[in-house]
Amino acid sequence: MTSFDEQQQPTMEQTENIKCTSCGGNTEYHPETRGLKCPFCGNEQAIEATYDQTVELDFTAAGDSRNHLWQEDTRVFQCQNCGAESVLQANVVADFCSFCGSSHISITEKDAGIQPGLLIPFQISQDQALDKFKEWIKGHFFAPTELKKTYRLHKISGAYLPYWTYDSQTYSHYVVRVGNYYYETVTHTVYEDGKARQVTEQVQKIRWHQESGNYEQFFDDVLIKASSTIEPKLLQKVQPFQLSSLTDYKLEYMSGFLAERYQTSLQQGFTEAQGMMKSGITSGIERKVAGDIVQVVNLSTEFTDITYKHILLPIWISSFHFNEKVYQFIVNGQTGKVSGNYPISVMKVVFLTISVLILLFIVYLFIDS
Ligand SMILES: [Zn+2]
Ligand SMILES: [Zn+2]
Incomplete structure (x- = not known):
């Protein structure tokens, strides 16, 4: 039987904090309508999407300025099992970790740090995410047949993952080694049936020289992941996000969802x-300089007009239990793309291998006779 614990759902009442204008109950952000919906009386409230925070923030001023920190009263919870840190409103208590399901959670003294300016609101609902998961698990032939019937799905949580984006103007001075092809006619002697014969052919050679120059490039919105709680490989598979849908961060969008605190600092993120940017500059120079082979041997770059944005991207996270093991899976909260880990049925692999071997043997007998 599919045991998907009904009483564990919904899982997010801990994070609710916007009151229903009609009955006073706690409302939730509703991905289908991109508004708030009251689970008690069904009342719907629209959220006005605004775009004031799309402005870039000055990176060099970020260090000493106390601006752009979380304005709301927040607390940071840390999972003792996987290390994930969640930012929650002060009146809210986390009782399990959305990233690994552990209930070993503690409040930390850490402040929530820089507040996100923008986010992509969830567009995929929890039910849609569940359907995506079921579809996904059915599609895996090598997963044990039993799994598709008996997996125990853990709570599925919507989390906003922290990212940084950086802009920078760059001025580079480069030294390149340039190789150009030329051809030489080479004559050599070959011996055939005891007779000597002259053969001429064109041989490709390379003439090298060094040159230097200046190169300018502007970079816009270089996206850097600010946490590693989710396996990078899984996250890679559900990308990309359409960043054109970024709207101002608003408390309403967080209702029923949580935000992960960044683990990569603003400074570390910029180093990444x-x-x-440097590899972009290198390939830009390689394209710009004329030559058959262009190798950058020296590059010094000055970064100016550096700006940043702190943004949140939506992910549904869950895991399932099968044969004493836990497998994580995630769904892109904007596009519905799924990825995850899953068990492989040894029996199915062995069976398929044996079948192929038998088939090959029959073919061999057939050809041989
Ligand atoms: Zn209500
Ligand atoms: Zn955890």
């Missing part, structure tokens, strides 16, 4: 972004 610089690495990505």
Whole structure:
């Protein structure tokens, strides 16, 4: 039987904090309508999507400014099992970790840090995420047949994952090694049937020289993941997100969902972004300089007009239990793309291998006779 614990649902009442205008109950953000919906009286309230926070923030001023920190009264909870840190409103208590299901959660002294300016609101509902999961697990031939009937699905939670985006103007001075092809006619002697014969052919050679120059490039919205709670491989598979849907962060969108606190600092994130920009600069120079082979041997880059944004991206996270093991899966809260880990049926693999071997043997007998 499919045991998907009914009494464990819904899981998110802990994070609710916007009151229903009609009955005073706690409302939830509703992905289908992108508004608030009261689970008690069904009253719906629209959320006005605004775009004031799309402005870039000054990176160099971020260090000493106390601006852009969480304005609301928040607390940071940490999971003792996987280390994930969630930012929750002060009146809210977390009783399990959305990332690994553990109930070993404690409040930390940490402040919530820089407040996200923008987010992509959930567009996939919890039910849709569940359907996506069922479809996904059915599609895996090598998963044990039993799994499809008896997996125990854990709570499915909607979490906003923290990201940084960086802009920067760059000025680089480069030294490149340039190779150009030329051809030489080479004559050599071959011996055939005891007779010598002259053969000429074109041989490709490379002439090298060094040159240097300046290169300018502007980078817009280099996206850096600010936490590693979710396996990077899984996260990679549900990307991309359509960043054009970013809207202002609002408390309403968080109702029923949680935000993970960033683990990569603003500064660390920029160091990572610089690495990505540098490889962009390197390939830009390689395209710009004329030559058959262009190798950058020296590059010094100045980064100016650096700005950043702190954004949140929506992910449904859950895990399921099968044969004493836990497997994590995630659904992109914007596009519905799924990825996850799943058990492989040894029996199915062995059976298929044996079948193929028998088939090959029969074919062999047939050809041989
Ligand atoms: Zn109500
Ligand atoms: Zn955890």
